[in-house]
Amino acid sequence: MSSWLDYTINGLIVGNVYALVAVGLALIFGVSRLINFAQGSIYLVGAYIGWVAVVQLHTPLPLTIIVVAVAAAIVGLIIERFGLRPLQNSVRIAPLLATIGISFVLDQLVMLTFSPNPRALPSQLPDVRFQVGGGTIGPLDLLIAGVGLTSALLLFVFLRYSKLGWAVRAASQDRDAAMQMGVDVNRVNQAVFGIAAALGGVSGMLVGMYYNQIDTAMSLQATLKGVVAEVVGGAGNVPGAVIGSLLLGLVESYGVAVFGTSYRNLFAFLLLVVVLVLRPNGLFASARQAPPEPLTGTFIAPSRPVRIPRWALAVAAAGFAVLPLFPVSFYVLQTLINAWLLGMLALSLTLVAGTIGQVSLGHAALLAIGAYTSALLSLTFNVPVGLAIIGGGLMCAALGTLLISPSFRLRGHYVSIATLAIGEIVSLVILNWESVTRGPIGISGIPPLSLFGTDLISPTSIYWFSFAVMVVLALLQGRLLTSHLGRSFRAIRDDDVAARAYGLSLNRYKSLAFIFGGFAAGISGGIAAHLYSYINHETFNTQQSILALTVVILGGLGNVVGAILGAVALVGLPEVFRIAAEYRILIYGIVLLLLVRFRPQGLLGTM
Amino acid sequence: MTTGAPEPLLALSNVNTFYGQAQVHFDLSITVARGHIVCLLGGNASGKSTTMKIILGLVKPRSGDVTFDGASLIGLTTPQIVRRGIASVPEARRLFADMSVRENILMGAFVRNDRDAVAQDLDKMLTLFPKLGQRLSQRAGSLSGGEQQMVAMARALMSRPRMIVMDEPTMGLSPLYVDRVLELIRTINQEGVSVFMVEQNASLALEIAHEAYVLQTGKIVLSGPARALKDDPRIRDAYLGGPEAA
Numbered sequence: 133m134s135s136w137l138d139y140t141i142n143g144l145i146v147g148n149v150y151a152l153v154a155v156g157l158a159l160i161f162g163v164s165r166l167i168n169f170a171q172g173s174i175y176l177v178g179a180y181i182g183w184v185a186v187v188q189l190h191t192p193l194p195l196t197i198i199v200v201a202v203a204a205a206i207v208g209l210i211i212e213r214f215g216l217r218p219l220q221n222s223v224r225i226a227p228l229l230a231t232i233g234i235s236f237v238l239d240q241l242v243m244l245t246f247s248p249n250p251r252a253l254p255s256q257l258p259d260v261r262f263q264v265g266g267g268t269i270g271p272l273d274l275l276i277a278g279v280g281l282t283s284a285l286l287l288f289v290f291l292r293y294s295k296l297g298w299a300v301r302a303a304s305q306d307r308d309a310a311m312q313m314g315v316d317v318n319r320v321n322q323a324v325f326g327i328a329a330a331l332g333g334v335s336g337m338l339v340g341m342y343y344n345q346i347d348t349a350m351s352l353q354a355t356l357k358g359v360v361a362e363v364v365g366g367a368g369n370v371p372g373a374v375i376g377s378l379l380l381g382l383v384e385s386y387g388v389a390v391f392g393t394s395y396r397n398l399f400a401f402l403l404l405v406v407v408l409v410l411r412p413n414g415l416f417a418s419a420r421q422a423p424p425e426p427l428t429g430t431f432i433a434p435s436r437p438v439r440i441p442r443w444a445l446a447v448a449a450a451g452f453a454v455l456p457l458f459p460v461s462f463y464v465l466q467t468l469i470n471a472w473l474l475g476m477l478a479l480s481l482t483l484v485a486g487t488i489g490q491v492s493l494g495h496a497a498l499l500a501i502g503a504y505t506s507a508l509l510s511l512t513f514n515v516p517v518g519l520a521i522i523g524g525g526l527m528c529a530a531l532g533t534l535l536i537s538p539s540f541r542l543r544g545h546y547v548s549i550a551t552l553a554i555g556e557i558v559s560l561v562i563l564n565w566e567s568v569t570r571g572p573i574g575i576s577g578i579p580p581l582s583l584f585g586t587d588l589i590s591p592t593s594i595y596w597f598s599f600a601v602m603v604v605l606a607l608l609q610g611r612l613l614t615s616h617l618g619r620s621f622r623a624i625r626d627d628d629v630a631a632r633a634y635g636l637s638l639n640r641y642k643s644l645a646f647i648f649g650g651f652a653a654g655i656s657g658g659i660a661a662h663l664y665s666y667i668n669h670e671t672f673n674t675q676q677s678i679l680a681l682t683v684v685i686l687g688g689l690g691n692v693v694g695a696i697l698g699a700v701a702l703v704g705l706p707e708v709f710r711i712a713a714e715y716r717i718l719i720y721g722i723v724l725l726l727l728v729r730f731r732p733q734g735l736l737g738t739m
Numbered sequence: 740m741t742t743g744a745p746e747p748l749l750a751l752s753n754v755n756t757f758y759g760q761a762q763v764h765f766d767l768s769i770t771v772a773r774g775h776i777v778c779l780l781g782g783n784a785s786g787k788s789t790t791m792k793i794i795l796g797l798v799k800p801r802s803g804d805v806t807f808d809g810a811s812l813i814g815l816t817t818p819q820i821v822r823r824g825i826a827s828v829p830e831a832r833r834l835f836a837d838m839s840v841r842e843n844i845l846m847g848a849f850v851r852n853d854r855d856a857v858a859q860d861l862d863k864m865l866t867l868f869p870k871l872g873q874r875l876s877q878r879a880g881s882l883s884g885g886e887q888q889m890v891a892m893a894r895a896l897m898s899r900p901r902m903i904v905m906d907e908p909t910m911g912l913s914p915l916y917v918d919r920v921l922e923l924i925r926t927i928n929q930e931g932v933s934v935f936m937v938e939q940n941a942s943l944a945l946e947i948a949h950e951a952y953v954l955q956t957g958k959i960v961l962s963g964p965a966r967a968l969k970d971d972p973r974i975r976d977a978y979l980g981g982p983e984a985a
Contacts, residue, residue, distance in 0.1 A: 295849070302835045302846050309833035312795060314821035314850035314898065 137267030139389045140382065142224035143275050147381025148280035149342070151356035153333035154365065154373040155287065156328025162304030162368035163317075163324050165224075167545050169231040170211055171332050172355030173238035178204045178333025179350060180338040183253050193256050197279070197334060204333020206328040207238075213326035217299060217318065218729060225491060228545060228683065229728045232493075232678055235351065236721025244350045244714060250347035253340035269589055276338050283331055284374060291370070296323050304368060318415040332358075352674060353397075356556065360404040366414020376415070379403075394572075398560040401553040408550050409538040424620060435733030437691055445693065449603060456592040463707075465591040469663070471703040472598040475674075476656035478695035479605055480649035485681065486615065486690025486738060488645040489625030490547045492536075494555020495653060495680050496672040500562060502528040502654030503661035503672065507578045510662070517582045528654025532647040540642045542629070562669040574668025581662045598659055602696070605652045610692050612648065613739065621645055622690075655721055675717065682724045688734030697735060743884050746809060748902055748933050749794065749825075750775045754803030756789055756957075764800070765957045771902065776924065776934040778944040778965065780974075781954035786939040788830060790954070791906050794935070795827055796820045808901070822850050826900035830907050832891040836880030840871060843879045843890050846897070847897030857897070864893040867926070885916030888909045891924060903927065905936040907942060921947050 153171055160168045166728060181203045185191045191199060215234050219226045226635060234491040257275065261268040291297040298321070302310040303320045311317055336354065340346040357380065365376025377490055387399035407415065413475070456465060485491045506524030509515040515523065535558070539550035562569045569575070581588040588594050612618050620641050628638055661667050683702050687694025706716050727734065747770035756764040773821035780785045787846045792798040794807060796817045805812045810838050812820055817842060821827075826847065834843050844864055848857045848908045865872045868889045874882060879890055888908060895903050908924065909917045917940075928934050938944035945951055945965045953974060968974055 298842065298846060299849065301838060301842075302849075305835040305837055306833050308797065309829055309835065310846075311797070311817040312821060312827045312829060312833075313846045313894070314818045316816070316818045 134391070135266040135540075137265050139385045141267050141269055141273065143266075143382035143385030144378060145152055145276050145342070145381070146385065147361075147378035148276050149335050149339050150357050150361045150380055151280055151374045151377035152283060152331045152338075153354055154361035154377045155370055156324075156331045157358050157362040157384040158365070158368055158373035158405055159300070159304075159324040160328050161362065162370070163300060163307070163320055164216075164227065165368075165545075166216075166227045166231070167327070167359060167362075167367075167549065168237065169228065169355055170215075170235040170355065171328065171358055172209055172351040173235040173242075174211075174329045175336035175339075175354040175358075175678040176242055176346075176348060177207055177238060178336035178350040179253065179346040180246055181250055181333065182337030183246075183346060186254060186256065187251075195274075195721050196256075196337070198341075200333045200337045200717060201330040202538050204336075205330040207320060207333070208325040210234065210331020212321055214726070217321070222728070223732060224544070226732055228548070229681075230725055232681075232723045233724035233728065235355065236678065236717055237725065239348055239351045239716035240714075240721065241629075242351075244718070246348075248348055250345050252344050252644065253337070253346050254344065255341035257341075265314045272342060279334060279338060283334075287327070287370070290327075291716075296320070300324060301382060302545055306454065314316045332612070348407075356397075356552070357400060360400050361551070363404060363546075363549060364407045364415060366416050369414060369416060372414055372416045373673075375702055379415075386651050394560075394564055397433055397556065398564065401557045401560070404553045405538060405550065405557070406454045408462055408542060408546060408553075411515060412542055412546055414689040435688070435737040437688060437694075437737035437739045438735075440736070444627065448507065452599060453596070456595050462591050465595045467707045468700070469591070469598050469599070471593055471700045472595075473656050473660055473663075474680065474683060474703055475602050475653050475699035476605055476659075477680045478687065478699050479602070479692065480535065480651075480653035480656070480688065481680045482684045482690055482692065482695040483609060483612075483621075484645055485651075486688075487618065487625065488621040488642060490551070490642065490645070491681070492551040493548045493674070493677055493681065494551040494553070494558075496652035496674065496676040497555035497558035498532045499657035499660065499669075499676065500558055500651075500672040501531055502657030503574070503667050504562065504657075505654070506658030507575050507661040507667060508568070511577070516585070517662055518584070521655060521662070524658030524661075525651040525654035528657065529647045532650035532654070533643050537639070538645055540639050552674070553678075556675065559669050559673070562728040569669070574666060574671075575661075576666045578661050578665045578667070580665065592662065601655060601659065606692050606696060609648070609652070613690075615693065617641075617644065678724075682720050682727075685732070685734055688722065688736040688738045690739040691734065691736045692739075694734055694736035701735075745773065745820040746855060747771055748808060749935060750806045751790070751793065752802075752804050753974055754793060754800045756786070756793060756798060756800045763957050764793075764803075767803070767954075767957070767959060769834075769959070771933055771935050773931055774928070774931060774948040776936070776947055776973055777929050778948035779935070779937045779954055780939070780941045780944060780951055781937075782938070782939070784956070784982040785954045786957045787954055788906055791827070791830075793936055794820075794904055804889040821898065824898075824901035826895035826898045826903050828888075828891045829906040831910065832884075832887045834882075834887055834890055834894075836878065838879055838888065839876050840879050840882070840890055841875040843916065844871075844893045844897055847894035847928075848897055860865065860899070864896065867896075867923070868893050872943065875885045885912050885919070888912060888916065888920055889923075892920075892927070894979055896927065900930055900932060902935060907937055907939060909940055917943065941974065942969070 153175055157168055157171050172409040180201050181198045182196055185196045211234055215230050216227050219230055244485045250624055255272050257271040261270050291301055299315040299320050300323060303315055303317055307317060361377035361380045362373045364379060365372030380403060383399050383403050384396050388396050477495060481492060481495050502524035505527040506520040509523050510517050536555050539547055542550055563572055581594060588597055620636055624636060624638060624641055632638060683698035684695055686701060687698030706719060710720060749771040751767055751769045754767040779787055779790060789798055793800055796815055807823055807825060833844060844861060851857055867985060871889055894954050908920050921943060924934055935953045945968060948965040951968050952959050
């Protein structure tokens with residue numbers, strides 16, 4: 133029997149854990165204006181180092197904490213030195229994307245080293261509960277609270293009384309001015325990454341002990357929760373991050389108390405979206421503070437796109453169109469079908485992220501909306517599959533645009549955070565809205581693709597169908613880009629203030645971009661649903677969103693042909709080299725890192 | 740350089756700077772003699788602020804050399820240049836808004852390790868800028884523009900620089916503070932610190948400067964002793980200052 137006091141204690145303890153992650157994020161954002169998406173991976177690494185220390189080396193608890201902190205700090209320093217410092221003079225999106233790539237690489241390395249199966253992480257503390265008022269509290273709760281308070285105190289002393297701490301504060305308020313006082317910004321970056329990683333690693337270990345279980349899915353969840361807490365407290369605001377974390381912990385805990393466990397994350401992301409929309413600078417930011425993300429135009433790497441003559445494109449398209457007439461294996465067709473589906477998603481994302489500059493990290497949610505709509509239309513209302521897929525596209529265009537519209541007033545990194553959160557919300561609504569979506573069971577027995585009453589069962593027909601749909605969408609999008617509308621999109625991307633000064637309505641044009649992009653993604657999701665015949669809330673996950681982003685960057689942001697080329701390359705090359713599935717995500721992460729470092733404009737150039 | 744003339748403290752020689760394709764400086768050459776106040780005048784987009792950034796190592800020139808006390812600054816980072824003895828009062832002050840006034844001033848001594856002397860210098864700043872005494876624990880961002888300018892100057896002096904570079908020190912200040920700031924620049928200079936300042940307000944700057952250069956779209960169009968330039972009719976042709984410059 134749990135009391136309100138228990139939920140409060142639980143909320144504060146969980147909030148403490150979030151705070152350890154969020155404070156690191158806030159320190160890094162303060163100094164580098166960067167949301168470190170690899171923070172959750174360090175948390176994961178910390179949990180597994182803790183497991184090695186406790187289970188294999190049998191270290192006592194204080195030593196375990198020190199080992200985890202030091203090892204995680206080293207990982208943080210390596211990330212800063214080799215992942216981010218080379219990008220100092222790159223476009224602003226580069227470090228953000230690099231941290232996403234680093235997080236994929238780290239998560240996969242942990243998974244490959246320790247296997248994806250969950251492990252138990254014993255806390256070594258006596259299993260007793262003390263009665264406190266109407267609730268209970270255990271030694272581990274006290275440990276977490278103690279570590280949280282001690283870290284906060286140490287951090288306070290460091291920032292307030294040490295020379296390096298002063299440098300950190302000065303650099304986070306005005307980097308250039310700090311340099312002119314003689315502050316070496318690289319050392320400051322090292323310091324904050326080291327501290328953030330140590331805190332994140334210890335946090336991961338504590339959470340592992342709290343639930344007595346660790347697995348590789350922890351990483352993304354930790355990043356998301358840390359980002360939520362940090363943004364709620366005001367990006368870059370260290371005390372704000374602590375308060376934001378405790379608030380998040382309490383909101384989640386009370387939400388769980390009232391609605392049940394599966395609603396925990398829904399509350400976290402709703403809190404984020406509400407704060408982003410109402411107070412994008414966080415709950416504690418003073419109103420006159422300038423938003424920390426003043427630029428839009430410099431977000432995309434400028435380049436001269438590679439011009440491909442029309443006849444070459446026509447020849448390539450014809451080549452792919454007649455491919456099934458030759459004796460190619462089922463396997464090749466299957467691979468290319470996947471590429472065409474990913475290509476449609478990439479078309480959508482390259483329009484939204486590249487052409488109008490709203491880097492979306494939640495694009496898989498659009499697939500989910502299209503897939504669920506099409507599946508339910510055909511199953512429940514017996515709508516013919518072809519029409520159902522179009523219905524999926526239309527629903528996705530409408531609902532996707534509606535969901536994203538609160539974030540239209542945001543810029544840069546904040547758009548990415550908002551889209552990530554909205555993507556998670558979609559997946560959580562699907563999970564919890566059982567009467568419509570069938571909840572965690574998912575939808576099975578979705579009818580196969582069919583056109584005008586004829587089922588498309590053979591790989592050849594599915595191939596032709598998906599290829600044709602993708603080509604039509606690509607032609608439409610190519611036409612769009614050369615039109616007045618396309619020019620307006622790019623104007624908004626390059627300078628939204630100037631675009632507004634010329635009378636462009638940001639809301640209208642962003643809506644149009646998401647309507648078109650949402651339609652393409654919804655069609656892709658719809659086709660996928662009928663192809664897979666079974667979907668659930670996890671079919672379209674964040675990994676796919678990031679894969680789509682990698683495809684789009686590989687091809688060149690905004691580049692229509694590039695999006696398709698990127699999809700073929702990223703789906704096809706691992707098949708050509710017969711890379712085992714568990715290494716693929718590692719490869720995608722490495723590809724993303726290399727691209728950001730050496731060719732941010734992609735293969736065919738940004739447009 | 741004529742033989743016998745003392746070696747200048749700071750010398751920019753034939754500096755060419757580009758932002759992408761656009762050239763900002765064309766063979767820019769400027770010298771600052773030891774103990775002098777040198778002023779760089781020019782209208783908007785003439786390349787004044789970029790000159791400051793070149794000296795501080797925030798922007799790298801494509802060609803040309805910058806020497807300080809005989810040694811080249813090219814290739815050094817901003818913190819290294821600061822350690823050589825150049826302090827800056829950036830455009831629009833650029834205080835650390837959420838740190839206290841005391842912390843801001845002490846940040847100026849970041850490159851120093853002699854704690855006791857730093858404490859003495861802080862006291863010295865309070866005699867030079869008596870108004871700051873009551874403001875020490877206040878947030879720097881809550882100060883008025885003129886007070887912020889005082890903090891920025893105190894902050895720059897705390898590194899015991901041999902030279903201070905100032906980017907538009909009178910910009911946005913009330914007339915009362917403009918006079919006060921110019922007076923302080925003269926005082927600082929009399930204590931042996933060379934000053935290189937960028938200004939839009941020509942007539943005011945020429946009041947206190949020893950030499951001046953006039954920059955127009957990246958080229959020096961006029962230079963010489965400030966006293967001579969003050970009465971030079973060409974200065975108004977070459978350089979159209981703000982309305983208050985008349």
